[in-house]
Amino acid sequence: MNLDRVCQTVNCQLIESQNHPLSSTEITILRGIWQYQTYTQIAIAAGYSPGYFTTVVAPELYQRLAKIIGQRVTKKNCRRLLESHICQGTISPVQDAKQTTTILNIDRDTLPCYPSGSVPLNSPLYLKRSWESRIEREIEKPGALVRIKAPREMGKTSLMLRNLDYAKHLGYQTVSLNLEQVENSILNDLNLFLRWLCANISRLLQREPKLEEYWDEDLGSTISCTLYLQDYILESLDTPLVLALDEVNKIFEHPQVAKDFLPLLRSWYEEGKRLVVWQKLRLIVVHSTEIYVPLQLDQSPFNVGLPIRLDDFNLEEVEQLAQRYGLEWKDGTQASRLMSLVGGHPALINLALYYLGREEMTLSQLLETAPTATGIYAHHLQRHRMTLEKNPELAQALDRVLSVSEPVVLAPINSYKLASMGLIKQSGDKAIASCELYRQYFSQNVRQNLLHQASLL
Template identity: 40%
Template structure:
């Protein structure tokens, strides 16, 4: 939303006697109950501001207002779609049923736009939370021997490194260290952040693969030349492979490191995800060949970063998730948290105090760094910070609210996590629910069962979901 505009309330209607979609559906006739509330002007076509920029206080306030407006619009549109779907199901006249179907498709499209916009604003606010901790928040604490394993692997021909950890565990910082090490070796590097990919880019496999080719070429300061190297007679994966083999990799004698961050974004795109995984696995296997083609692909080094396992079904022979070097970032140990406090210039906080902090938030890097940054600024004492931590007055309130939003907008996740926080024993959940909760950093896995990631989450969510 432009800085000059605030969400403006248009009306506050009781829609019990209203007709939706040009008069096609009356809410009362489908027994939908009350469908009403505040309706807001939502600028659906606008993209969220860059997630790499810290918002000013006024911008953040406007983003929060926009989020609140979108949440209301989301609920209202959801109810509207449900009413139209009910009418469509019970209608027996073929002509009117067809009209309902057309209207339902249109309203579901609007609903998706609202949901996408709301997700973009949430990501923007999350990114701002991450960057607002001060420059010290970008301190990476090494977790040996992980770093040396990555450095040794990236110099191997045809390497594939898979970095996995829940959100805000330091994956991107580790990725940057791997890329820095590669640059010291005078390798070329290209980084693809799938979180920043527009929905239009993910519309279909062809658009996505061509975007990949152009983005990597741009990272290498090369002209795209898709017209020359992309021939419609070939399949999509074959075209992308030819582009890398005959153009990008043949243009250099030095290795190229292609890093793909936030790979899990593709899990929700079934047209793209399995085919792209097959493509990456094919490139990895091509580097094993002993011929001229194999020598070309040996120059490509892949780093894939994701926040959970690949819960969409994949043939093991077509998956990049069971080959190469697997790295799973653990939480910080007490000794590493002590080192982190020292690097923040907070030597005054004794080890006993850090142990108390870790009893609340565990060794989660984002939560620990957030607490240390606030303690360093002397905005609060450790005792006060811990007392208010699981409340709306605490320093983690925005983070907790965003996690709550994810749960409330996915009933399966909400129901599953309620079970987890309301019992002291590990809980067995549906596989996909388990992976998604782990991706959000809300659970730790004990064998195949789930427990809350930290006491902060248990206290906060047992109250909110109870």
């Protein structure tokens, strides 16, 4: 029996009896059952952890189906029971497809929308990669620290969201804070920043902030913050707390605060080795670039814990993602052509596949217009160009990289900022252009702008 018809019929009954149709993840499991896949195969194809499907989604789905069928449902008997009971009339077939949402309509809700920002948890366009399982295993360890590093638009936040989702399914408490949301006036003052940190952790855990009870000027802000987390937050929790700090590179731009805050993160990790209460804390630190704030090795949180460095998509991953956009890319030819321009840059790849999947242009047209003001990357490129125009020193540094074929040495601050923008890749103390798209576009535009500025002097 066609799965579309099964889902239409089941949805009609679920809406009637439980006021809640099949979710996208439940449909994913049913599709896998119809294709005789294992939970592991289903989960990997959908970008989830197998444990999430076997312990969370599947049991709830089978319970819901059992209520409308009247029999115990398992993965083994699910298809047979559904088909049998629809044929026998135990579950009434849908007479009018307009009465409910078809599987195709439900899938369309999670299929290609314009790629921007992090990938939603239920999106089939998320590719699970090897490091996700490594992080899942790590955050189960007492006192864990995970460091996720990559330039912007490489998928750091999307990965972090799934780490937190996994932690929630383990029954852990989770708190996610984005340092880009912190005002500069707060980031410039260590005391204000640590109070902001504690207040927001309390808020997200739905606890009343009690800063005044723990803040002691004689002890200082770092000790006050530590005692607040230890005595007020961690002591009161029955489960581990995963604290995810996104865009920690923002703090790098405030060296005086960073010199105290980053060693503080290291100290919390070290406390977990001697105090049980600190073993409840699992830290996820996400940042865009190499740290350029000078720290002693024994003070840095960036040489302990599990390091995860996100890299570009490879050819196989680009083809796999293309298929999820509805493209029949299988022999490597089309994927190789696209990657010759943008490498495996996740954001640039996704944007290209979005337009190609909608059949708004051919691959040849996309590649020809990509480095121009009329191409699909125009907004992306112009945004970077405006930043460079406001920072001539950065523009000059990028021009040095683009003007030669060999890696070049840049000033650390310029290398940090260009890598954070994703325009260069760092190899030790040297830099190269991230991809051919940037070389083609900025070689002309940056140089023209620099010449124009020089003419005004």
